[in-house]
Structures are given as structure tokens and as C-alpha cells.
Amino acid sequence: MPPLLPRPALLLPRRGITAPATLSRRTSLFSTSAARPSTPQRIPPESPLFINVPNPPQDQSIEALRELKPVKGHLPIPRQVFKHRDSHLKPEKAWLSKSAPRPTSAKSQQPPRSEVQAWKRRMAASRRENMRVGIRALYKRKQLRDTRRAAAQAAKLAAHQEAAAAPEREDDRLTRATINAATLQTAVIRDPERFERALASRERTTALLAQKSERRRDAIQELYMKARSFIVDEADLEAEVNKIFAPDYWKSMGLSASGFEVRNIWDLHGKPPTVTDILNEVSRTSSTAVKSFEAEKTRTLKRQKEVAEELTGGKLDEESDKD
Template sequence: MPPKSLMIPVRPWKCLQCRTFSATTSNRRLGPEYPDYIPIPQPPQQTLPDRPFIKGRLPVPRDVFAGAEGRDKASPEWLDPHTRPRNKSTRVKAGSREEWKVKISDMRRQNLREGLVSLKARRETEQHALKTRSDRNQRERQEALTRPEREDERLTTPSHGLDLDHLFHGYIPGSPGVRPDPTRDERIARMRANVAARAEAARAERASHVNTLYMNARHFIVNPQQLNAAVDEAFGTTENPVMFGDPHSSMANRENAASVWANGKPDRVQDMLNRANHVGGKYAVEGAAGYSVINSERIRRIAEVFTGGKLENANEARR
């Protein structure tokens, strides 16, 4: 019988760039509803483990030295009668149950004696440490209460050093104390003048704000009719909408002028500088025409300063 040929399974070829060498699940394999679909960094406080919850309640440890009727359970007077060894005269058979009971009784007596002695020693150690810590705290507190004032605190204390009687009742000639300040009346008058000036400036500012509000109130929209009129003025009506192109041009050209770009490209920074410096014929004419607008605005501001109130703008008055 001819030997069988060894068949080696052929694996499908895979691009090296498409292979993955990580066992971590890619985010592309997760759905959008998965919380880690979009990785968001979290602050360290939210990733700290919570305190483990301990089920149940530990019982209150009882006092093993209570109930001795004033006697110390760790003293020989109490331990000797309770841990008295057995009588040696009683013989037991080796390997019997009685021998096992004897060994258990001896071990119980030894554990009772050693446990009470060790518990008393630990109790005394804890009480001594507690008393030492309490005495130290009391001593530090008493030292802090009776400690003298530090030099830096004394030098930085906001002490006034004034005579309160002179401060509240005035200076009496012939009485000991600090003489009054000779410039006191002048300083008080200057401070009163400053307070009055600030109050007058606040009153004038408030009056100017009220006048400005009164002048601007005529353009406030307070009813639906005024709102409709303002909308029609800004956007036009359905039959006659506002166009950005030439209103005298044909309707075909006006239909293409529904955008602000129908007026041409916006001015460049160089065009603005040329207009401001009156460079070129076109910009020179525009600059000359702009002088009248600037002068009228300056005259209006000067008139507002002289009259002390807000005046209406010329462009707003023509509307």
C-alpha cells in the first residue's frame, strides 16, 4: 500500500499591513451605543476604587475583666483557684479517652492564665499610651495659651495708638494728650468736596443715560404693526423684495441680484486706505463727500455738549 501524502493546509494570504498584533478590541468593532466608542479622558478621581462595603456589624467587645467583684482577674489571687492543676494522685490509662480529657483540661487552664495576663498587659499599655498622649496635648494647649506674643505678630498688628477720649470727645486745652491736627479742617473740607463731586458726576451720568433712552425710545418696537413695518423695510414684501443690485435694471438682472455679492466684491484693506488718504480720482471725490458727514457728526457732538442732552442724528431724522 503506497504511503499517504502529507497534506499541509494552505492558509489564505493576508496583507502584512492588515494584520493585527494586539488582543485589544478595536473601537471600530464597537457600536456607537458603546460607552468607549469615543475615548474620553477621565480625571483620576473618578477611577479611584471605592471603599469596600463590609456586610454586617462587628459586635462590641466585652470587658473580660468585668464581673470579678472588684478583684483583678489577672492577679494570682483570682487565677490560682480557677486554674488549679489536677491532682497527681489520680492515674489514668495511657492512650485512653480519660488521658485526652486531662490534656485538654490542662491546655484550657494554661490558655486561660496566659490569655488573661496578656490581655491585662495590652490594656495597661494602651491606657498608658492614651494617658501620655492626653497629657501631651493638655501641656501643649496650656503652653500655647500662656505663650507670649511673637515678634512678627507684634510688629504687624494693626495698632492705632490713638487717644480714644480725644477721638470721641475732642481736645480739651490744658489736658494731657495729643494736640489736634492743624490741617484737619482743610482735609475734611477737601474730602467733602470730593464726595460732592463724585455725587454730581453720578447724577449727571444718570441724567445723560435717561436722556439717551428717551431719544432712542422713539425707534423702539412696541406693537405688531411696527414690527411688520420694520420687517418690510428691511426685507421688502413678496411682490417687491429688497434687491442688492440696481433697482432700475431689468427684472432678469434683478433676479440674479438677490445676494449682497451683486454689488461687487467687498473693499480691500488697500481700498480703505486709499479712500482715507484720498488717493486717486474716485477716492478723492468720495473723501470730499465724506468730509461733510464727518463735520456734521462733529457739530452734533459739540451741540450735545453745550445743551447737555442727546440730539437726534440727521440720518435718523429723515426717516
């Protein structure tokens, strides 16, 4: 193990003692702190040593704090001797006699046979006495500490209550910002028409539920009316496929409205209108004009369809109209 070097703090000379040149040179070599300047020109203006003022005895300034030796290590955490609920019984004589009982054997009642045995008995008695004195002193200290803590807490609580109940100071009242009186009224005023609004809302909700129920009933009735044309087995599917994909399917439709032979769906219903045609038609005519140019047969069919739907309670498709 290499030899330990002396600490730099031990190499500094005390006040009033002149160190030799060798010690000063060693101090400059091993010291970790900056040496105090010898001339005032090296001291910056922000330093407390910029103005040379003699230090009085028992000074608590920076110079006095520099001479204090650092305290090494740390204090251990004290043990809570009176931690449990029955800890107040520890200062009692019964607890002390039970914790450190006196010897009761026949050998201990006899006089000591040697100086060592007498010394051991004295040490045992001293330990029992130290424990008794220490426990009682610690308990008195705990009682004093609890009393002081309770007094401090009571004083703090009384000060807080007094500050909370104290009237407003005059400077606070004079410097307080002006607040509109209506702003301070934060109470929520109940709507006087709340019952009428609730009844109107109930009526609207009932009407909406009735509309939904009517639409659902119409949808079920329409599904029931269209169920007769559903394909439910493979035979019906094969028959429908053979019918639609037959080579003479369009010829079986007969003639179109213009009298020509039907060869595709465009010949039967005409070409689909473009977006431009639809916009021009909407901008040129209205719904009233369309109804005025509608054929009498078409209007009769529509009226019959509406009557049939009202009687059956469901929607009818185009095949039902033709039937």
C-alpha cells in the first residue's frame, strides 16, 4: 500500500505563525484551493475581501468559517424506542425488572470467589442501572418533545384560524380590483318554462318513435309482399337463369314503344339519360310541368298503386303493378 500523503489543510500555517519557505513551497504544490492574494489589486470587486476590514474576535464571517474543520461522517438515525402502543410501560419498574432481571441462582447469592467475578458482577449491575436511567431519560425527552410539538401545532392552528377569521385589511380593500356585481352572482336560475319544454320534447320524441315504427312496419310488409318472388331452391334458380340468359330473351319482350324489335334493354326502355340531360330537364321544367304532361293512364296506375299499398299496408313493386 503506498504511503498516504498529508492533507493540504494540515499543511497551512495557523494565524500568527510564520511558516518556513519549504513549507510554503509544499503548500503551494499540494494545496487544492487558491492561495489568498497578497495585494488588493488581485482581488475582484465582487469579493468580500475587496475592502480590507480587520476581523473582530469570535467573528462569524467568511474568514471565521474558513477556519472551521469539516465534520466527517454522518449521524446515525435514532431508534424509535417508544414506537409500540405499550411503550409507555417501559419506564415502569415492572418492565425494567423483566427486561434486565437480577440474578436469582444460588451461585449468584454467594460472595465472589475472585476479583474477576466481582468485576463482572459490578459490570452487570452497572448495565442494569444504565438501562434503567437511560430508558427513563429517553421517556422524559419524548414527553418533552411531544409537548413542544403539540404546543407548536396548536399555536400554528390558532394562527391560521385567526388569519382566516381576520377582517379584510384596509390596504387590501383600497387596492382591490373593481368587480361587477353581476359577475359575483354565480347562482344558476332554473328555467321557469322547463315543464312546458319537457312536455314538448316528450311529444317530439313520441312522434319520432312513431315514425320509426311506421317505417319499420312498412319495410316488413314490403318484404312480405316481395317474398313471393324469392328464389328458395336450386330448381327456381336454374329456371330463372335459363330464362334471363336465353338467346331469344329480348325477342320475347315483343316490340318497343317505337314499334321496333327489342334486341336489348335500351330498345325496351330507351337509353339512360346523361347528367347533362338531367340538369337541362330540371332547369327547364318543374315538377308541376312534368305532372301536367303525364299521361292519364300513368296517373291512374299510380293512384291504384297508392290505394293498394294503403289497403295491404306495404309497398308494391313493378311486377305487382303489371299484375
